[in-house]
Every structure is written in C-alpha cells, then in structure tokens.
Amino acid sequence: MPLAGDAGTRGALRERALPTAGPLAFTIGNWFTWTAVGIGFPGVGISLVAVARLLARGAWEAPPVLASTHIATLGWVTMTIIGAAAQMAPALLGARVRGEATLPYLYGVFTVSAALLVVGFLGGRFVLAAVGGAGVALASLWFVALMLWTARAARSRPASMPLHLPVAFVCLGLVTLWGTMLAANLSLGFWPGLLVGHRGLVVHLALGLGGWFGLMVVGTFYRLVPLIHGARVASRSRGLAVLLLAGWAIVSTFGGVAGRLDWSLRVAALSAAAALVLLAVEVGHVLQHRRSRAPDLNVRHWYAVLGYSIVLAGVAVAWSLGAVRSGPPDRLGECVAVLFLLGWVTQAVIGQLYKIAPFLMWYYRSTIPDVPAISRRPDLYSPPVGSGVFWASNTGVVLMTIGIWERAATIAEAGAVAIALSAFGLAYMLAYRWIPPVLSGRLAFEWRWRIS
Numbered sequence: 296m297p298l299a300g301d302a303g304t305r306g307a308l309r310e311r312a313l314p315t316a317g318p319l320a321f322t323i324g325n326w327f328t329w330t331a332v333g334i335g336f337p338g339v340g341i342s343l344v345a346v347a348r349l350l351a352r353g354a355w356e357a358p359p360v361l362a363s364t365h366i367a368t369l370g371w372v373t374m375t376i377i378g379a380a381a382q383m384a385p386a387l388l389g390a391r392v393r394g395e396a397t398l399p400y401l402y403g404v405f406t407v408s409a410a411l412l413v414v415g416f417l418g419g420r421f422v423l424a425a426v427g428g429a430g431v432a433l434a435s436l437w438f439v440a441l442m443l444w445t446a447r448a449a450r451s452r453p454a455s456m457p458l459h460l461p462v463a464f465v466c467l468g469l470v471t472l473w474g475t476m477l478a479a480n481l482s483l484g485f486w487p488g489l490l491v492g493h494r495g496l497v498v499h500l501a502l503g504l505g506g507w508f509g510l511m512v513v514g515t516f517y518r519l520v521p522l523i524h525g526a527r528v529a530s531r532s533r534g535l536a537v538l539l540l541a542g543w544a545i546v547s548t549f550g551g552v553a554g555r556l557d558w559s560l561r562v563a564a565l566s567a568a569a570a571l572v573l574l575a576v577e578v579g580h581v582l583q584h585r586r587s588r589a590p591d592l593n594v595r596h597w598y599a600v601l602g603y604s605i606v607l608a609g610v611a612v613a614w615s616l617g618a619v620r621s622g623p624p625d626r627l628g629e630c631v632a633v634l635f636l637l638g639w640v641t642q643a644v645i646g647q648l649y650k651i652a653p654f655l656m657w658y659y660r661s662t663i664p665d666v667p668a669i670s671r672r673p674d675l676y677s678p679p680v681g682s683g684v685f686w687a688s689n690t691g692v693v694l695m696t697i698g699i700w701e702r703a704a705t706i707a708e709a710g711a712v713a714i715a716l717s718a719f720g721l722a723y724m725l726a727y728r729w730i731p732p733v734l735s736g737r738l739a740f741e742w743r744w745r746i747s
C-alpha cells in the first residue's frame with residue numbers, strides 16, 4: 296500500500312497538472328487571423344501613436360497617415376475577415392472551401408502586397424503603393440472567387456449566406472481595384488479630375504468603408520449573432536431594408552460625386568443614418584433576447600456597435616440638415632472615419648474574434664492544462680484581459696475623436712496610446728499567450744500543415 300504524503304502522491308499531483316488532451320495545433324487556416332491579431336492590430340496602435348499629431352493638425356493625407364490607415368483597413372480588418380471566412384465557411388455553409396489548397400499562396404500574395412503598399416505609402420512612393428495595391432487586388436479577387444464558388448456549391452445557400460455578404464465581397468474587389476488606380480493616379484496624374492474635391496477618394500471610401508466593411512459587419516451580424524445567442528431577429532425584412540438603404544447610400548454618393556450634386560450626398564447621409572438606426576434596433580433586440588446571461592464579451596462589443604451606430608446616424612442626420620459643420624469640412628470627415636473604422640468596425644471585429652474557436656483554445660490551453668474543464672468555465676467567452684481591451688479601445692476612440700475635433704494633439708495622442716494598449720492586450724491574449732507554456736514544455740505544440 297502506498298503511504299500518504301510520499302513520492303506516489305506527488306507523482307499523482309504532477310500527473311493531474313499535465314495536459315489531458317493532445318498538442319496545441321496551429322493550422323494554415325489560422326495564419327490570416329493570427330497575423331491580423333498578432334501583427335496587424337498592434338501595428339495599427341503603434342502607427343496611430345506616430346500619426347496622432349498629424350491627425351489633430353488635419354494632415355490626414357500625409358503619407359504616414361495613409362500608411363497607418365491601410366495597416367488598419369488591410370492588415371487588421373480585411374485580414375481578419377478573410378481568415379475568419381476561411382475558417383468558418385465549412386461550418387456555416389456545409390461545404391469545404393473550394394480551392395482551399397490555394398489559401399497558403401493567397402496568404403503570401405496578400406501579406407507581401409499589403410506590406411509593399413504600406414511601405415510605399417510611408418515613403419510617399421505611390422508607384423510602389425500601386426504595385427502593392429495590384430497584388431492586394433489580385434488576392435482579394437481570388438478570395439472572393441473562392442467564397443462565391445463555395446457558396447454556390449453549398450447545400451443551403453440562401454439561408455447560409457445573407458445577401459449582404461456577396462455584395463460586400465463584390466465591393467472588396469472594386470475597392471482594391473479602385474484604390475490601386477488612385478495610387479497610380481497620384482503618381483502618374485492620368486485622371487486629374489479625380490483629385491478635385493477628393494472625388495476619387497470619396498468613391499473609395501463609399502466602396503471600402505460602406506460597401507466592404509459596412510455590409511460585411513451587417514451580414515456577419517445576421518448570419519452569426521442570432522445563431523450564437525439562440526435568439527431570433529425581430530424582422531427578416533428589416534435586414535433587407537438595411538441592405539437597400541446602405542446600397543442606396545453608396546449609389547447616391549457616386550451620383551453626388553459624378554454630378555457634383557450636394558443634395559445627392561445629403562440623401563446618401565440620410566440613407567446611411569436610416570440603415571444604422573434599423574441595424575441598432577435589431578442588434579438591441581437580439582442581445583436582449585439572448586438565451587444565456589453568462590459573461591460574454593461578444594455581447595459587450597455588439598452593444599458598443601449599437602452605440603456607435605446611433606452616434607454616427609445622429610452625425611449623418613445633423614450634417615445632411617446643415618446643423619453640424621466643421622472648418623475645414625475634412626475635420627468632421629476625419630472624426631467620422633475614426634468613429635466608424637476604429638469604433639464601429641473594430642468593435643464588431645474584436646467581438647466576433649471571441650467566437651473563433653482556435654483563439655479561445657490557444658488562450659485557455661495555455662492557462663488551463665485541464666482541457667475538459669475549459670468548456671465548463673462560466674466565463675468561457677469573457678477572458679479577464681478582454682475587459683481591459685474593451686474599455687481601452689473605446690476610451691481611445693472617444694479621446695482620438697475629441698482630440699481631432701478640438702485640434703488637441705495631446706488628447707489625440709492619449710487616445711492613440713489607449714488604442715495601442717488595447718491592441719497589445721488583445722494580441723497578448725489571443726496571439727501570443729500560448730508561447731511561454733510551449734517554451735517551458737508545459738504545453739505540447741504542433742504545426743499542422745493543413746488548412747483546418
């Protein structure tokens with residue numbers, strides 16, 4: 296009989312502390328999202344700190360600001376969406392991603408090209424930016440083709456892919472092609488009319504921020520949030536109305552730019568405001584009717600999206616009625632871009648990341664060796680660092696907006712620092728937390744040279 300307190304008991308205790316499941320797996324399908332969270336978002340934070348003073352001075356067209364903007368739009372948000380779509384498409388569409396063997400090459404082309412584009416912008420070398428842009432456009436069109444092909448092959452297509460998503464994919468193709476043309480035009484000047492009154496840029500923003508990010512977030516909400524929270528949307532037709540209003544806002548923007556029609560731009564702002572209010576009402580409905588009341592950062596981040604929707608809708612209505620103006624007019628545009636890109640879009644992206652299984656697996660596998668215990672955690676979707684990320688990211692957006700509006704460089708900088716801290720927190724938690732236990736041998740690790 297073994298005696299209590301002897302080496303046998305110590306051995307049993309040590310055994311209990313050992314992992315009870317196989318190694319931590321890292322697959323090729325995770326590369327996109329890992330790069331976005333581990334490199335892209337911290338890159339946004341660091342570059343924002345570097346350009347906050349320029350933003351507060353209204354120098355939003357300065358090359359370093361362009362570089363920072365595209366780290367955010369391509370390296371952070373677009374890469375997260377591509378990775379998440381590649382990881383989740385099989386589960387959501389009931390079909391393997393068509394041509395998935397090409398995904399590692401797609402990753403290579405997109406990443407290298409986006410880096411070229413950023414380096415080109417940083418040095419004001421627009422030819423280099425256009426070359427990078429062409430690579431990003433190629434990779435984006437390639438990704439869009441794979442997604443639409445997969446959706447076509449899937450069994451339950453209409454239910455599994457809300458119409459917002461294919462329209463968003465088409466906008467991704469268009470915005471990257473148009474952006475490449477804009478960069479080439481900045482260098483070669485073959486279409487001077489596009490530079491008058493920032494007409495080319497306004498089209499780019501309508502396609503990129505409205506069509507690509509806006510519709511992608513709305514489509515993701517309709518596809519995933521009711522499903523993960525076990526609640527129905529109040530009205531399916533409301534989703535269609537959001538799509539039509541957003542589409543109308545984009546078309547009216549094109550009309551306003553092409554015909555120099557101020558009223559058409561006001562109609563665009565009113566349509567966008569109506570779409571945002573309808574979305575906010577639906578988000579509120581679904582969150583209130585969710586099944587579980589367990590702490591869940593996904594819920595918090597969607598409430599933040601709801602808040603930004605109301606604020607942005609209010610600004611759009613006030614602008615279209617002439618009740619809010621800035622001198623120069625760009626300053627209001629800068630504030631809206633910060634609220635939309637770093638607030639509305641980024642909050643939706645962070646919130647959804649907590650529902651992408653590999654991330655939470657990496658996090659909990661490195662903090663709790665007992666794998667079966669993970670799913671029984673009451674705060675499964677609410678790791679403690681996430682609260683800090685939530686508050687720091689939103690405080691940062693509010694401070695940056697105030698700093699730009701008031702031309703107060705120190706406040707804008709403080710906001711950028713808060714966003715950088717939130718990005719480091721998220722990257723530590725979801726992209727790097729597993730490394731110390733792997734290095735110390737507490738967690739076995741395995742590269743898997745397959746997509747998923």
Ligand code: HEM
Nearest residue numbers: 355356360361364368428431471474475477478496503504
């Ligand atoms: C192939 C990829 C892309 C290229 C080559 C590109 C190129 C450009 C260029 C040349 C400008 C400056 C235009 C001007 O000032 O007249 C610009 C501005 C901007 N782009 Fe892109 N773009 C690309 C993708 C995107 C995407 C996907 C988004 C967002 C969804 C986006 C958002 C923006 C924003 C917000 C600005 C204004 C920011 C600032 O001036 O600091 N871009 N882009």
